[in-house]
Amino acid sequence: MIDLYYWTTPNGHKITIFLEETNLPYSLHSVHIGRGEQFEPAFLKIAPNNRIPAIVDNEPTDGGEPVPIFESGAILLYLAEKTGRFLSPNLRKRTDVLQWLMWQMGGLGPMLGQNHHFRAYAPEKIPYAIERYTKEAQRLYSVLNRQLEKFNFICGDYSIADMACYPWTTSHERQGIDLADYPHVQRWHENIKTRPAVARAYKKAADLNTAPTVDEKAKKILFGQTTTKASS
Structure with a gap:
């Protein structure tokens, strides 16, 4: 348990x-x-x-x-x-999943978290901060979109990398992100959203x-x- x-x-x-x-x-x-x-x-x-x-x-x-x-x-x-x-024992596949997991932990999560803070919670609107983190969100979504152009899921097979990234993309509208601008992310997002689990x-x-x-x-x-x- x-x-x-x-x-x-x-x-x-x-x-x-x-x-x-x-x-x-x-x-x-x-x-x-x-x-x-x-x-x-x-x-x-x-x-x-x-x-x-x-x-x-x-x-x-x-x-x-x-x-x-x-x-x-x-x-x-x-x-x-x-x-x-959800983590292959194969050396190359495992390494691929782990690097995308670390990408989420070190980049996607922290940057989208700052985006949320300055867009929604900061006591005063700071244009520089909002622009800074909105642009970084756009960059990160572009990175993810390029990866998903090649695969149905981030590393080919559904893995802990997808589980780590998906929850951070569910608030894309609040991040100033239109998923239509990132069609491969949009397709991936909808596929995961409909999984029963x-x-x-x-x-x-x-x-x-x-x-x-x-x-x-x-x-x-x-x-x-x-x-x-x-x-x-």
Whole structure:
């Protein structure tokens, strides 16, 4: 059994998608980041960076003590190796998936996250920041579009690279992105959206977070963190 500590963010969706795709038994524990639940001591023992998602594998393959893991990319890699699913053992195919997973972790996610912040949440509109991150979003979508011109999925076969990237593209309109400008991304996006496991994962999110708004109190918690804790 996997304990999943989760909230309804792109990084959270990555893990529910994987777990639903593999039918791996899991228990979902909500960590409402807008209320500051990510700063609870029990959660910090699992995820010292006070970010979701995190998991605890209560039945690791070595038969030892439960294994806690934080960082969504590390979780996807761990689960892929545990199940033997969505990550090829072939050296070249595996390397291809891992480099696109790292591309998402180091580029697509952080840059689209900044795009979201300055377009939707910043207390003042800063034209330079909005233009900077909108242009970077356009560049990243172009990179992905070129890759998907060659394959149905990012690395040929459906993999953890697709699971990592897809949730970040579901808010493309809020990023100032028209998917019609990236036809191969649009086709890939629609293909993944219609997968039954993906639909189940997003249904769980909708059931859990029935009012996905970020009010002023939540903004202070999410964007007012200091070196020790969220600002009050």
